[in-house]
Amino acid sequence: MGTSSGRRVGRPRAAQRPDSGLDPRAELLVAAAELFTTRGYAATTTRAVAERAGMRQASMYHYVSGKEELLAELLESTVTPSLDRARELLADDAAPAEERLRALCRTDVELLCAGPYNLGALYLLPEVRTERFAGFRAVRSELKDAYRQLIAATAVGGGLAKGELELRTDLVFGLIEGVILIRRSGPERPVGEFARATADAALRITGA
Template identity: 85%
Template sequence: MGAARAGAGRRVGRPRAAQRPDSGLEPREELLAAAAELFTSLGYAATSTRAVAERAGMRQASMYHYVSGKEELLALLLESTVTPSLAYARELLADDATPAEKRLWELCRADVEVLCGGPHNLGVLYLLPEVRDERFAGFHAVRDELKDAYRQLIAATAAGGALSKGALELRTDLVFGLIEGVILVRRSDPDRSVSVFAEATADAALRIAGV
C-alpha cells in the first residue's frame, strides 16, 4: 500500500510486511481477497494464516487486528456467495405484480451469476468438510433462507401450486441443487461465458420446476 493510505482505517502499530501496489481495498477486504485466491487455488487446509497475511501484504500478527483467523475468513467468503442472492430473492418475493415463473427464472439467473461471476470459484468452498461444522451456522442460516425463497417461488407458479408438500420439497431440492452444482461445471470450464451459462441454467431450472 502507498504511503497515502498507510494510516487509513488502521490503528497505530500495525505496519505492513511489504509494499504492494495499491488495490484500493481496505485491509479486511484485502485479507478476504487473499484468502479467496489461496483457498481456491491451494486449498483451505493447505493455506496458513501466515500465507494469507503475506498475500495481503501485512504481517501475520496484524491480520488478527481485522479478523479472528482463517475460520472467520472462510465464513465470510461463504456468506458472500449467498447474501447478494438472498437480498435479491427478498425483493422478488415482494414483487407480486410479476409472474412467479419470471421471478423464479430471474432468481436462478442472478444466483448463478453470483456463484460464477467473481475472479475465484468460491462455490468450491461448499465442498469442504469443515463447512458442515456448526461453526458455520451463519452461512447455513442464510443458505437455508435462500433455499426457502426458491421453494416459495416454485410454489407460487401454476405448476408448483398443484404439487403436494413432498413433491414441492423435492422440486426445490432439485432446482437448488442444480443452481449450486454450477460450481463444478465452472471448475471444469472456467472460461465459459457467465451470462450465457446463467441464462441456460435458469432455463433448465424452470424445466425441473415443471414450468
C-alpha cells in the same frame, strides 16, 4: 516479508500493496479466497494469508479473528446477495412467479460465477459442517426456502404435493449450485448467456 524500517513500524503493509486500493480487511479476504481455493483451506496458514495480503501475521489480527472468520465471510458472500434479491422478488407478487424464479436463478448463477475464484468449491469442506459456520448454513437454507416459495407460486408448483415440491426445489437448487462443478471443469462462457440457459433449465425442471 521484506525489511522493516522505523517509518513503517506498525503499518508494514502500505509499501507492499500500493495498487489494489482495497482496505486491509478486503485485502485479507481476497488473499484468503485465492489461497483457500488454490491450495486448500486446511493447507493454508493464517501466516500465509497475511503474507499474501502484504501484512504481518500480528497485524492481521487487528482486522479479523483468524482463518475461520475469513472462510465464513467468503462463504456468506456467495449467498447473501442472492438472498437479498430473493426477498425483493418474493415481495413483488404482482409479477408472475415464473419470471421471478427465472430472475432469481440468473442472479444466483451470476453470483456463483463471479470473481476470479470459485468460492462455491468451499461449500464441500468438512469444516463447513461445524457450529462455526451455522450462520452460513442458515443463510443458504433461507435462500433455498425462497426458491421453494417461488416454485410453489408458479402455475405448476401450486398443484404439487409437499414431497414433490421439496424434491423439485432440491433439483432446482442442485442445478443452480451444480454451476460450481461446471465452472470447475467446463469451458469458459459468457456468464450472462450461461445464467440465462441455466435459468431456462431450472424452469423446465419445475415443469413450467
